[in-house]
Amino acid sequence: MAIAPSPPLQTTPVRQRRRIAFTLLAALLLLFGLDALLFRTHFYTSILEPDSSAGLLELVLWREKMAQQKAGDNLVVTLGNSRMGFMPRIVDQLPRQTGYAIRTAGVAGSDPRTWYYLLRDLDPTANRYRAIVFGVDDYDDEDQAFHPDDDIRALHYCIARLRLSDTLQFARSFHSRDVQWEAFRGALLKGIALQSDLQAFLSHPLKRLDYIRLCHRSWPDWTYDYVESPRNMVGLQIDWSTLKASFPPEMTAEQKDTVHGWLLHEAWPQDGRLARFFGAWLGRIVDRYRASRTKIIFVRLPRGPLVRPDYLVKKRSHTIRDLASRPNVVLANEHLFDVLEHPEFFKDAMHMNRDGVERFSIMLSDEVARILGPPGAPAAR
Amino acid sequence: MLFNTAHFFVFLAIVLALFYASPRALRKYILLVASYYFYGSWNYRFIPLLLTLTVIDYTAGRWLERVPPGPRRKTVLILSLCANLGFLGFFKFYNFLGSNLAWVLDKPDHAFFLNIVLPLGISFHTFQSMSYVVDVYRGEQQAVRNPIDYALFICFFPQLVAGPIVRARNFFQDLWHWQPPSAEDVSRGVLLIALGLTKKMAFADQFAKVANDYFKNVSGNPGWLTAWSGVVAFGMQIYFDFSGYTDMAIGIAKLLGFHFPVNFRRPYLASSITDFWHRWHISLSTWLRDYLYISLGGNRHGRWMTYRNLMLTMLLGGLWHGASWNFVIWGGYHGALLSVERVFRGNRPVRENWNWLYPLKALATFALVMIGWVFFRAADLPQSLQVLRQMFRGHGHLLLANWHLELIGIALALAVVEEKLDGFDRLLKAPMLAYASALALMFFCIEVFGVIDASIPFVYFQF
Numbered sequence: 001m002a003i004a005p006s007p008p009l010q011t012t013p014v015r016q017r018r019r020i021a022f023t024l025l026a027a028l029l030l031l032f033g034l035d036a037l038l039f040r041t042h043f044y045t046s047i048l049e050p051d052s053s054a055g056l057l058e059l060v061l062w063r064e065k066m067a068q069q070k071a072g073d074n075l076v077v078t079l080g081n082s083r084m085g086f087m088p089r090i091v092d093q094l095p096r097q098t099g100y101a102i103r104t105a106g107v108a109g110s111d112p113r114t115w116y117y118l119l120r121d122l123d124p125t126a127n128r129y130r131a132i133v134f135g136v137d138d139y140d141d142e143d144q145a146f147h148p149d150d151d152i153r154a155l156h157y158c159i160a161r162l163r164l165s166d167t168l169q170f171a172r173s174f175h176s177r178d179v180q181w182e183a184f185r186g187a188l189l190k191g192i193a194l195q196s197d198l199q200a201f202l203s204h205p206l207k208r209l210d211y212i213r214l215c216h217r218s219w220p221d222w223t224y225d226y227v228e229s230p231r232n233m234v235g236l237q238i239d240w241s242t243l244k245a246s247f248p249p250e251m252t253a254e255q256k257d258t259v260h261g262w263l264l265h266e267a268w269p270q271d272g273r274l275a276r277f278f279g280a281w282l283g284r285i286v287d288r289y290r291a292s293r294t295k296i297i298f299v300r301l302p303r304g305p306l307v308r309p310d311y312l313v314k315k316r317s318h319t320i321r322d323l324a325s326r327p328n329v330v331l332a333n334e335h336l337f338d339v340l341e342h343p344e345f346f347k348d349a350m351h352m353n354r355d356g357v358e359r360f361s362i363m364l365s366d367e368v369a370r371i372l373g374p375p376g377a378p379a380a381r
Numbered sequence: 382m383l384f385n386t387a388h389f390f391v392f393l394a395i396v397l398a399l400f401y402a403s404p405r406a407l408r409k410y411i412l413l414v415a416s417y418y419f420y421g422s423w424n425y426r427f428i429p430l431l432l433t434l435t436v437i438d439y440t441a442g443r444w445l446e447r448v449p450p451g452p453r454r455k456t457v458l459i460l461s462l463c464a465n466l467g468f469l470g471f472f473k474f475y476n477f478l479g480s481n482l483a484w485v486l487d488k489p490d491h492a493f494f495l496n497i498v499l500p501l502g503i504s505f506h507t508f509q510s511m512s513y514v515v516d517v518y519r520g521e522q523q524a525v526r527n528p529i530d531y532a533l534f535i536c537f538f539p540q541l542v543a544g545p546i547v548r549a550r551n552f553f554q555d556l557w558h559w560q561p562p563s564a565e566d567v568s569r570g571v572l573l574i575a576l577g578l579t580k581k582m583a584f585a586d587q588f589a590k591v592a593n594d595y596f597k598n599v600s601g602n603p604g605w606l607t608a609w610s611g612v613v614a615f616g617m618q619i620y621f622d623f624s625g626y627t628d629m630a631i632g633i634a635k636l637l638g639f640h641f642p643v644n645f646r647r648p649y650l651a652s653s654i655t656d657f658w659h660r661w662h663i664s665l666s667t668w669l670r671d672y673l674y675i676s677l678g679g680n681r682h683g684r685w686m687t688y689r690n691l692m693l694t695m696l697l698g699g700l701w702h703g704a705s706w707n708f709v710i711w712g713g714y715h716g717a718l719l720s721v722e723r724v725f726r727g728n729r730p731v732r733e734n735w736n737w738l739y740p741l742k743a744l745a746t747f748a749l750v751m752i753g754w755v756f757f758r759a760a761d762l763p764q765s766l767q768v769l770r771q772m773f774r775g776h777g778h779l780l781l782a783n784w785h786l787e788l789i790g791i792a793l794a795l796a797v798v799e800e801k802l803d804g805f806d807r808l809l810k811a812p813m814l815a816y817a818s819a820l821a822l823m824f825f826c827i828e829v830f831g832v833i834d835a836s837i838p839f840v841y842f843q844f
Contacts, residue, residue: 016564020571023817030821035828182834191828198829203783 032189036164039190045160047208049197050215053156057107057118061161063220064105064122071101074375075128076368079115080135082108083301083350085357089224091365098369100130110157111148112281113173117161119285126288131295131372133364134282139300139334140315141275143268149277150175155186159193173280175273228354231255233305233343238263240309258349263304267314278319286326297371298323299332299364302356305346332367382422383838384629385581392419396538397636409533409556412637419538420501427500430468431536437464438510439531442517446524458518465507465514472499477704502542504701506535508668513549515672522549530556539633543626543841545644545664555639566635568809568816573632579823579831580625581839584788586832588618591780596758599767604777608768609751611780615758616751617789620649622840623662642667647796649750652742654718655731657750669698680728687723692716702757707765711756718749735801788830 038044048055064077078086084106091102105122107114115134123129148154152174162170171184186193201208235248236259243264247256289296298320324331337360345356352360382389396415400408421428441461448454479493486492513534516522525531534552535541562570595602595611602611624645631641644664651657658666674694680687692713699712752769759765771777781789798804808819 016567019564019813020567023568023813024571024820026813026817027820027824030818031824031828034821034825185833189828191825192831192833195829195831199782199784202787 035189035191039160039194040164044194044198047201047212048160048194049200049208050212050219052197053109053153054159054194054197057110057114057157058160059215059219060105060107061118061122062216063223064103066220067101067103068128071103074100074130076100076102076131076133076372077122077129078102078104078106078133078135078364079110079119080106080301081110082106083137083352084135085228085301085352085360086133086135086364087226087228087357087361090358090361094362094365098365099375100365100369100372102133102365102368106135107157109153111151111154112278112285113148113154113170114157116281116285116288117158117166119288121161123294126292127294129294130375131297131368132285132289133297133299133368135299135301136320137301137303138315139298139320139331140318141272141278142313142315143270143272143274145265145268147175147273147277149173149273150179152179152182155183155193159186159190162187162190164188173277228352228357229347230354231347232353232355233259233346233348236305236343238306240312255348258351262349263306263308265312267312270314270316272317275317275319279322282319282323286323286329289328290326292328294328295372296323296329297332297368298330299367300334300337302337302340302345302352302360304341304349305343307341330371332371336367337363382419383836384626385578386836393633400637405559408559409529412537413529413533416533416536416538416541420536420541423501423542424498430500430503431506432532434465434468434507434510435528435532435535437461438514438535439525439528441514442524442531443526445514445517454518458514461514462511465511469503469507472497472503474700474704505544505546506541508665508701509546509549510535512546512668512672516549525549525553537634537639539630539637539639540641543623543630543839544662545627545630545641546668547641547664551640551642559638562635562638565809566638566640570632570635572805572809572816572820573628573635575820575823577625577628577630577632579826580621580628582831582833583826584792584830585618585620585622585625585840586835586837587785587788587830588614588621589837590832590835591785592618592758595780596760596764596768599759599764599771602777602780603771604775605772606779607777608771612751612755612758612768612772614781614785616649616747616754617792619754619757619840620645621792626839626841647800649747649793650743650796650800651746651750652734652739653722653731653746654715654749655722655726657746658715658719659731665698665701669694673697684723688720691719691723695719706762707756707759710762710765711753714753714756 045058048058050056050059068075078084080086084104086102086104086106088101088103105118107118110118112134119132123132155170158170167184167187170187171180174180174183191198233251233255236245236251238245238259243266245256245259245264247259286296320331323329340352340356340360340363345352345359347353347356382392392415396411399411399415403411417428417431420431438461441457444457445454448457475497476494479495480490482488483490483492513522513525513531517524525534530553533556534547534549537547537552540547592611592615595607595614599608599611602608627644631644634641642664644662646660646663648657648660651660674690677690677693678686679690693716695712695716696709697712699708699710699715702708702711752772755768755772756765759768795804808816
């Protein structure tokens with residue numbers, strides 16, 4: 001570089017460069033080791049905030065694992081998001097029992113991607129349950145404004161369940177590059193995804209540990225004994241031609257918001273993203289149970305207090321109907337729960353209320369028993 | 382192109398690869414092109430300004446060397462300084478002066494307002510350029526003959542936008558007698574880059590979130606505890622942010638075979654304000670000492686002149702940071718504190734005594750520095766006064782979470798270890814596994830504390 005005479009060209013010796021490369025490599029390995037030691041072992045999973053997405057999924061997993069030990073051979077589990085209003089307590093209290101113990105591993109806000117990773121650890125042999133019941137919005141695919149394939153919440157639900165080998169597949173399952181990158185780095189270095197959980201733990205470690213202990217004592221009972229809200233949507237009227245709703249005066253802003261978001265909209269453009277997403281993840285679940293005794297049952301959940309007319313719904317594909325051709329997959333009668341699609345059975349535009357949940361739970365239990373037949377008998381289709 | 386982005390690290394990797402793969406004669410051209418690309422990636426429209434200042438001071442340097450001592454020589458120096466200060470004044474202070482003039486003339490606030498975008502790093506590279514011209518004038522520096530060398534001195538990308546302010550003699554010593562970095566240089570460079578990144582992402586940006594929330598809504602956050610925690614959060618932010626940037630700049634320069642001066646030496650362990658300025662933004666405080674304080678007479682003309690010189694130096698140092706009365710007051714506040722210390726200390730040098738009084742002195746110094754930061758951070762003078770009032774009345778609540786306090790505790794413990802045991806140097810001499818473990822811990826710190834998605838710019842980029 002010198003203008004004036006300078007010593008001959010010297011470069012960094014090869015050994016020195018190698019040493020630097022080895023040191024950096026060692027640092028990276030140590031980083032991954034540290035991350036794995038903390039976040040890929042039981043250590044941190046056991047102290048996750050119970051009210052966080054990851055903590056909630058871990059509690060569900062823990063509760064259902066315990067239930068597996070107590071329940072006999074005729075165990076059934078339901079999966080779904082917050083719309084899946086199945087309550088085991090209601091069915092357990094019925095005087096007439098079907099012979100099947102039906103549990104729920106549903107998690108609010110979850111989707112088939114989360115169900116796949118949850119099931120993989122809930123049922124590692126893919127043979128524990130007599131049936132797994134998935135509550136879905138429809139057997140046909142209708143893209144909505146919200147695309148579950150780009151829902152990064154899946155990372156936060158699944159984070160404790162993800163293995164290093166899942167990283168690429170999990171990240172690539174998201175749609176946009178930014179979310180793929182966020183999922184990739186979170187799945188690779190879990191500390192990034194668990195930042196806020198860890199920071200909250202460091203702020204109040206003893207409080208967290210106490211709460212975890214309390215949850216381990218009482219959470220199964222809290223969830224089992226949970227009673228749904230009795231409020232309903234009676235009085236709701238919708239003019240579908242103008243997409244305007246009239247609400248009874250006692251209806252809350254929250255209830256109205258769900259009506260606007262869930263019901264009052266034109267048909268969204270259909271680009272097949274939901275079909276691809278369902279095809280990938282439900283397909284993966286079905287594949288896992290291909291050679292199993294476990295039946296995969298899909299049920300169409302009651303659509304809402306009022307049902308959107310057909311001309312506002314565009315459906316171009318039907319992934320779940322297609323899956324029905326696979327062995328072990330059964331679709332419940334899609335009109336089975338149409339009787340619950342009334343304002344008196346819903347607490348808002350999406351979720352059933354106490355009455356709705358009670359009727360739904362009983363009907364679902366009967367339908368499962370019908371599909372599976374009497375315990376020990378060959379299953380019906 | 383922020384130092385803490387993937388974009389910058391790709392850029393750095395390419396520059397390093399090209400630099401070491403090229404014949405030696407080409408390397409400075411590679412650095413020059415890379416530096417202009419780096420500057421242009423912020424705002425390419427200011428490259429002509431940078432070039433103009435480079436040409437002016439390069440020419441002034443050559444001219445000063447040829448002109449014999451006397452009034453003509455002085456005229457050349459004054460012309461060069463006027464050009465530098467003119468550009469700096471126009472871009473940085475025009476609107477400040479305009480609004481004050483409007484106030485004096487009883488005109489609307491925006492009567493003389495111009496929509497001026499401040500060129501990135503102008504305060505740093507003009508000071509660096511001026512120091513070169515003054516050094517040539519004083520005969521302490523040979524004028525640079527090769528314009529490429531001079532251009533590189535002004536625009537060298539590791540320190541172009543936020544320092545440290547590098548002296549010409551040190552830079553050209555490295556450039557003209559360039560040696561490949563030793564193993565220790567490389568180890569130190571890599572560790573400094575990792576340390577700087579950790580300071581910025583895991584510490585500064587976390588404290589920035591708290592400080593920004595507080596200063597965004599001061600009236601909504603009353604009480605002394607709230608105010609102090611908001612201000613301390615800013616104190617932590619600015620230290621970790623600026624020293625993190627500087628660490629990275631020094632580290633990057635080391636990888637390229639250049640040696641920048643240390644800019645921070647654990648300033649919050651200072652036991653007096655004088656001590657604080659020996660530890661905080663050292664390249665600026667020594668610049669102000671060498672080119673302003675000493676030029677004004679320093680402490681050679683009696684006590685009162687010393688106090689006056691201290692005040693003037695700090696006032697101008699404050700104004701260097703930004704065109705607002707807040708910075709003037711911040712500078713004046715530090716000037717006053719330095720003068721008061723001088724009254725009690727006389728001409729005795731500052732001693733660093735770690736005796737039983739030290740924690741009290743350090744705590745008092747820390748509190749005084751935090752009070753100063755109020756003027757530095759607040760949006761304007763009324764907000765500064767509002768924060769100061771809140772710092773001494775009411776109750777409020779702690780804005781910092783426990784884990785923030787734990788971060789401060791860890792940083793304090795590491796600072797004490799470094800101060801007393803030279804932990805950094807020991808680490809460089811330690812076996813590879815210890816060094817790699819330290820790097821891994823820093824990366825882990827970024828993983829679990831780093832603000833990764835929000836792009837919080839470096840505080841000093843605005844200067």
